């Protein structure tokens with residue numbers, strides 16, 4: 331972090347800032363120009379509140395040289411992290427595809443879809459039990475019964491299960507029953523939930539918030555990691571922009587950006603980005619081409635009657651065909667699927 335003082339800043343105000351930083355264990359490298367003084371601050375400045383220094387009257391500007399996140403930062407962890415989900419490695423050379431319905435609707439439905447996506451080549455099963463719906467009158471999920479049905483599908487297929495958590499009071503049950511705990515876009519900045527998830531060691535799938543910047547998203551991962559849970563997988567699912575044609579705008583540039591900034595694995599959800607089933611296929615291919623470590627795709631055996639997100643769900647046959655095509659793209663960029 332660098333503090334640039336205003337021309338003519340008094341020695342007293344500079345010394346006050348120096349004393350404050352030194353008391354917290356930082357070293358100061360002072361550069362005196364003709365008109366201005368600059369402090370280069372040496373130490374882990376991720377813990378400093380940059381705005382605290384900006385309000386000082388003697389300060390012209392304060393700049394960060396390092397990102398405000400540490401545990402998630404590639405600078406301190408140059409090699410890619412591999413997060414294991416019930417033995418399935420996410421973040422290595424092999425791409426992992428999570429597939430399944432938006433919501434668990436019945437035991438039969440989720441077991442049928444699980445069997446179909448397994449044949450198609452999925453390595454994990456998704457399914458919402460607690461659903462974050464925009465309207466309180468929409469289907470809210472089967473809740474704990476949904477978790478039971480997901481477990482039945484796991485038992486039948488051997489696929490690890492991925493499902494969204496909505497509140498901290500369910501953590502114990504999720505640790506017991508779920509293989510990968512999803513934090514949805516709407517809860518990306520639910521900091522009390524993130525802190526509680528930092529206390530466990532189950533892997534967390536952290537979706538990008540509806541209007542979150544890349545830095546805000548990684549800072550949310552940092553919340554979980556700061557508590558000691560380093561098992562975080564990021565998921566780009568599209569962001570709000572002025573465009574109305576798609577449900578969200580898939581930010582493909584976030585994939586190489588996150589890969590540069592962080593060592594964490596990052597996967598892509600083309601379903602919630604597109605909102606339309608026919609766009610899932612090209613977006614999934616693009617995601618693999620730009621270096622995503624995997625995908626999460628909504629698949630339904632009867633999309634016309636789905637209780638949630640049928641319009642963006644692939645039928646199992648299309649999913650299987652897409653998987654075949656993705657294998658070819660993975661091969662070209664030197665990865666396995």
Ligand code: PEP
Pocket residue numbers: 432458462513514515516537567599602
């Ligand atoms: C979902 O995965 O079903 C979901 C609700 O996703 P998001 O949080 O990305 O909207």
Ligand code: MN
Pocket residue numbers: 432433602628638639
């Ligand atoms: Mn959905």
